[in-house]
Amino acid sequence: MRPKILLVEDDVNLVELIRYNLDKEGFDVVSTPDGEEALVLAEEERPDVVVLDWMIANLSGIEVCRRLRRAPETTSLPIIMLTARAEESDRVRGLETGADDYVTKPFSPRELVARVRALLRRLRPALSGGHLEYSGIVMDTSAHKVTRDGQSVQLGPTEFRLLRHFLEHPGRVFSREQLLDAVWGRDVYVEQRTVDVHIRRLRKAINGDGLPDLVRTVRSAGYALDSDASLKMAS
The missing domain is CATH 3.40.50.2300 (Response regulator)
Structure with missing residues (x-):
């Protein structure tokens, strides 16, 4: 890209x-x-x-x-x-x-x-090559593999595309509509609540074993991949 x-x-x-x-x-x-x-x-x-x-x-x-x-x-x-x-x-x-x-x-x-x-x-170090990295998450876009802190993370195709989009723009907040356009495509009709379902699946996959939650929910705005997510949600 x-x-x-x-x-x-x-x-x-x-x-x-x-x-x-x-x-x-x-x-x-x-x-x-x-x-x-x-x-x-x-x-x-x-x-x-x-x-x-x-x-x-x-x-x-x-x-x-x-x-x-x-x-x-x-x-x-x-x-x-x-x-x-x-x-x-x-x-x-x-x-x-x-x-x-x-x-x-x-x-x-x-x-x-x-x-x-x-x-x-x-x-935006994630844009510099085939490996996207952020806060312990490493994605090999060629081999279609993801790890967090060295442990393999199993993702479905949609969660993989969703995580890739977040890794390419760490810290940036995206609305549900923006995520639908970027991950599903502008020509595909999908309800916005579908985004919430896949965000929950992505959270479950990358935050296993009690690891800090890296996906931040911003009320009335959307979602972001943020290493301080758990702190901001708790405050």
């Missing part, structure tokens, strides 16, 4: 340059020049990284970043800010708002690609 980038930039020429270079390096790119639309796309497209310009239409990049961090569904979404502002105070403001990295214009496309890859390696 090619990692997906949401590019929020209103310079048409720069968009085409960035898109060309990211596509060449194995990324899918969805773009918009509009801050309000960026918030919608972040929820609908479920990108792996957002590349966000500071100065965009309708809503500033800083405000888009702030709102993405506030929403449970996008709170852990990696964000790289693009800006012509070179002052240290501006860089600090961007990072304090929630950006994970900061690239000052002008920049080379190779630098941006390198920053995106570095961010994915750091925050």
Whole structure:
């Protein structure tokens, strides 16, 4: 699966340059020049990284970043800010708002690609190869095997796809509708409560022998794979 980038930039020429270079390096790119639309796309497209310009239409990049961090569904979404502002105070403001990295214009496309890859390696290590890992869970996507703390975990096909989706986006909250689209497919009709059934099966499979629950339920929002799940549910 090619990692997906949401590019929020209103310079048409720069968009085409960035898109060309990211596509060449194995990324899918969805773009918009509009801050309000960026918030919608972040929820609908479920990108792996957002590349966000500071100065965009309708809503500033800083405000888009702030709102993405506030929403449970996008709170852990990696964000790289693009800006012509070179002052240290501006860089600090961007990072304090929630950006994970900061690239000052002008920049080379190779630098941006390198920053995106570095961010994915750091925050989304599950996307770096055929083995997905998180908090003791290891999934071999080629051999279709899963272990937790070295012990084999037996999963049905749907639970396997569900866990894979969570492992590709650790910490991120997904609604039932989003999980249906990602795991079952947009063209398949399945009732939302079906998700709850498979979440219970997944919990039973990976949390056996009294291990901490790694699946967090977020009331009125959905589910996430979270190493602090048991603590947050208890608090």
